Amino acid sequence: MDDIIIQTKDLCHLYPNGDGELIRALDKVSVTIRRGEFVAIIGTNGSGKSTLAKHFNALLLPSAGQCLVDGLPVSDTGDMWAIRQKVGMVFQNPDNQIVAAVVEEDVAFGPENLGVPPLEIRRRVDDALAAVDMTDYRLHAPHLLSGGQKQRIAIAGVLAIRPDCLVLDEPTAMLDPLGREEVLSTVSRLNKEQGMTVVYITHFMEEAVFADRVLVMDKGRIIREGTPKEIFSCVEEIAALGLEAPLAAEVAWHLRNRGLDLPADIITDEELALALCQSN
Template sequence: MSFIECVDLTHIYNAGMENEMLAVENVNIKIEEGEFVAILGTNGSGKSTLAKHFNGLLLPSSGKCLVDGMDTKDEEHTYDIRRQIGMVFQNPDNQIIAAIVEDDVGFGPENIGLDPHEIRRNVTAALRAVDMEEYRHFSPHHLSGGQKQRVAIAGALAMNTKCLVLDEPTAMLDPRGRHEVMETVSRLNKERGITTVYITHFMEEAAMADRIFVMDQKHLVASGTPREIFRDIGAMKKRGLAVPMAAEMAYRLQQKGIRITESIINTEDLVRAICQ
């Protein structure tokens, strides 16, 4: 059984009203426990709507979404699902509610009624996991964007989260902040086995995933490893999507008649192929 599974999932906003809008249609997807998957797509493709089903923020108009075997439509499981699936959004300032970092990280555990001693243990462990323990007594508003996102991730971890769903978490960050967040997310996935669902417009970030899902016009249109997805540069461009810079350069060299290895997704691949 997959950790997250969508079966013919369709979502319609404002169903039955004049302004109803089909956002996702007949999506079938499986995500295994411990996987790192990226979801790509242009604006309006349905990727964020899909991700919000994973912890029950949205419920399917038809079809179903299962998390660890639990149906998100079953209200009896809402609490358990949201404890397992932590959400991190684009703007870190919209997620911070407390004046002190440790209070912000402890807000979620406190609201689900954890024992104060357990809350303190969870907060310390979560801050340590994202390398922010030394900032526990700081005001979040004095932190950089990357640090704020790491605090948001810690807030999810303090709930004993098994899965992180990150919706363009680096879109508003500078390169240093993006690196901080990506390094943290990758490490949590590899070292702690946290299932990771990562929505991004940055193809170099997507290239770090185990698998990529591509959304286009409300449908899931492709899935595969980063090398499989970025190999078909023509298809990506038709969907309005970029590819990692190294893959783009390799593609242009091939167009010039230069023989070069296919399936290049990072700088190391490109350097190695050129040297050969």
């Protein structure tokens, strides 16, 4: 029980749309996130993945069912701040989550809110900036940084709160390929080296390949769950959901259909290249 950080049981979320109709954004979602895991949640727009993530730190409350963070129910408003301290959240738009006009002051924002003593804030800010490799930029103005750098600052800002789990809600959707690479490698390094639990929401399948486990959402439900290899080797099934399998998986699938003898679990470019070289 102790190694479970987030658990939802039959979690439902309903909200009224403009016409007063109730929309079911989440429909009996049950997921379990264990400590140290790197879980990717994928799905099309409107599949409910962001709504699910916002329950993980009590930004949204369940309409029915339960969401437990480290054993605490998010629906209990008394535990709200304890929960937000355990689960840090990074959002899509890097500009709209940076509060201060100096990088290090922005990173300090979280610990300042928690009433951490100034010396300890200093240490946390330095650690967090080092963890995302942005120490050299600590006195810069955020609006002059690139998208990837801003997003790393946002991650540092969350790390300074010392959370148990990092939830990233499409952190690369607004970034260029270079920025995406920066953010993804930062996050996976945090997961590998510091054992940080990561929940990574994305619609880039290439990024989900790096996860330990992938959850596929559609219409407010979790419809598939498995390792990246299990999920992405079913190219047709992924395509039927309106998602695009990673390019390597798709190429391998087409080649297999043309009669080439390739293993069924190719999902990265390297694996594809290796398999092609060996098949010759």
